[in-house]
Amino acid sequence: MINTIKHRLFITFGSLAALICLLFTGVTWLFAAVTEDEVLRHLLTTEADYVLREYEKSNELKQARPDYMQVYLSKSALPAEVLQGYLDNPYEKEFYLHGDNYHIEEFATPEGQQFYITLNASKLEGLSTLDNMIWSFLFVVSGVVLILSLFLAWFLSNRSAKPLQQLSHQIEQHKFSEALPSLPTERRDEIGILSRSFESALQKISLLLEREREFTRDVSHELRTPMTLIKNTIQLSRQQPLKTEEIELIEHASNELEQTVDVLLALARQENLNFSKIKLTPILEKCVLKIYSVHPDVAFEVDIFVDDHFCVMGNQHLVNLLCQNLINNAFYHSNSSTMVIKAEGNLISFENALDGQQPKPFYQGLGHGHYLVKRIVEEMSWDIETEKRDDTYRVTITVRN
Numbered sequence: 001m002i003n004t005i006k007h008r009l010f011i012t013f014g015s016l017a018a019l020i021c022l023l024f025t026g027v028t029w030l031f032a033a034v035t036e037d038e039v040l041r042h043l044l045t046t047e048a049d050y051v052l053r054e055y056e057k058s059n060e061l062k063q064a065r066p067d068y069m070q071v072y073l074s075k076s077a078l079p080a081e082v083l084q085g086y087l088d089n090p091y092e093k094e095f096y097l098h099g100d101n102y103h104i105e106e107f108a109t110p111e112g113q114q115f116y117i118t119l120n121a122s123k124l125e126g127l128s129t130l131d132n133m134i135w136s137f138l139f140v141v142s143g144v145v146l147i148l149s150l151f152l153a154w155f156l157s158n159r160s161a162k163p164l165q166q167l168s169h170q171i172e173q174h175k176f177s178e179a180l181p182s183l184p185t186e187r188r189d190e191i192g193i194l195s196r197s198f199e200s201a202l203q204k205i206s207l208l209l210e211r212e213r214e215f216t217r218d219v220s221h222e223l224r225t226p227m228t229l230i231k232n233t234i235q236l237s238r239q240q241p242l243k244t245e246e247i248e249l250i251e252h253a254s255n256e257l258e259q260t261v262d263v264l265l266a267l268a269r270q271e272n273l274n275f276s277k278i279k280l281t282p283i284l285e286k287c288v289l290k291i292y293s294v295h296p297d298v299a300f301e302v303d304i305f306v307d308d309h310f311c312v313m314g315n316q317h318l319v320n321l322l323c324q325n326l327i328n329n330a331f332y333h334s335n336s337s338t339m340v341i342k343a344e345g346n347l348i349s350f351e352n353a354l355d356g357q358q359p360k361p362f363y364q365g366l367g368h369g370h371y372l373v374k375r376i377v378e379e380m381s382w383d384i385e386t387e388k389r390d391d392t393y394r395v396t397i398t399v400r401n
Contacts, residue, residue: 005164009157017149025142032134037094037103044069044105044117051117052109061115068123072116078104082118163191171198230254262321275380277311278319280348284341287320287327299337302327306343313400314380322376326350326395329370351394370395 047064051071054062063071072078078086082102085095095102101121108114170183183195233250281304288302312319327350330339336353343349370386373395377384383398 004161006157006161009160010154013153013156014150017153018146021142021146021149024145025138028138029134032138040103040119040121041093041105044103044119048105048107048117051115052107055109061109061113064117068120070118070120072118074114075116078116078118163187164194167191167195167198171202275313275315277313278316279308280310280312280319280323280343281306281308283320283323284327287324290324291327291331295331298331300331300339301337302339302341304341306341306348310343312348314382318376318380322373322397325373325376329373346399347396348399349394349396351392354389354391354393 047066047069050065051061054060061071061073075083075086079097079102081097082095082104085092086104093104095104099122103119103121104116106114106116167183183199186192187195230250284304284306288304291300327339330336330350330352338353340351341349342351374384377397380400382400385396385398387394387396
């Protein structure tokens with residue numbers, strides 16, 4: 001459980017609170033000790049002033065007035081243990097002798113005669129009481145402050161970890177079939193940064209899953225027909241040799257299958273779809289020439305009214321596939337021998353006459369393959385409109401140029 005952020009925050013805040021309490025106690029104790037030493041030094045100085053005043057009157061050093069103080073006329077007169085400690089460390093002003101706490105100060109008469117005054121702090125009942133009160137106060141206050149600090153640390157750790165827990169719960173409960181959860185992206189702290197990162201990641205994952213679903217649907221929708229056609233034709237070939245028309249049918253279905261797979265793979269690989277300005281005329285001419293090279297004996301007239309400098313903003317591969325599909329649709333699946341392609345402004349139209357009687361190989365009717373065309377247009381954020389009148393069939397595409 002210590003691995004959770006909540007408990008780590010509590011340990012961090014609690015440790016900081018305990019450290020502050022210890023520092024507070026130590027500083028307070030140091031202040032009390034220094035204050036005590038200053039008070040005792042003041043008492044010694046005050047008594048020394050009295051002794052010196054009496055010395056001026058009688059030219060004799062008298063004993064101190066309080067019974068807890070003693071005046072020593074020379075260093076050798078000091079108690080043996082105090083003298084030994086004093087000789088070992090002349091700067092030390094406090095000694096312990098038989099459980100008593102002695103403070104010592106050195107003074108001198110106007111003639112330069114040194115004398116020493118000792119103070120037995122253990123006999124100062126008021127000072128002992130004050131020490132006990134200070135220590136009791138320190139322990140009580142430190143304990144209360146420590147408890148309050150730990151409670152505050154627990155409260156702050158809960159409050160700090162709560163947004164992370166809520167964010168984790170929202171991410172954990174999210175289903176990609178549903179709308180994105182409402183994350184606290186408006187926050188300007190690290191929680192907001194993390195929320196925006198999660199939201200961006202979830203959007204990308206949702207898009208990838210949607211593309212996967214679209215790819216599965218596209219495969220089911222577009223590949224079934226040519227594969228069934230090839231399968232059935234091959235099945236018939238086991239009963240009798242294939243005729244020329246049937247071989248051409250298989251060849252046509254294979255080409256259509258290959259083209260469909262190209263479109264589906266291009267749509268599925270979004271990371272490879274780079275957009276740029278593309279000249280349309282060379283693509284249209286290449287698509288038409290490809291049909292002429294495959295079927296040189298079939299009459300098919302295409303009038304292209306597109307300026308040589310007309311450009312569209314899209315993906316080169318998808319634009320190629322789009323034009324190939326629309327032109328192939330007009331060639332293979334209409335009974336007309338003519339087609340007109342126009343470009344004006346941001347509109348491109350592909351128009352077929354419906355009154356022709358030109359026989360076409362593998363005629364299946366206009367509109368075949370329109371699903372893939374629509375998917376390509378949507379991928380490039382273009383618009384498509386299909387219009388069928390008595391004498392014409394027109395596909396109009398609104399592009400970005």
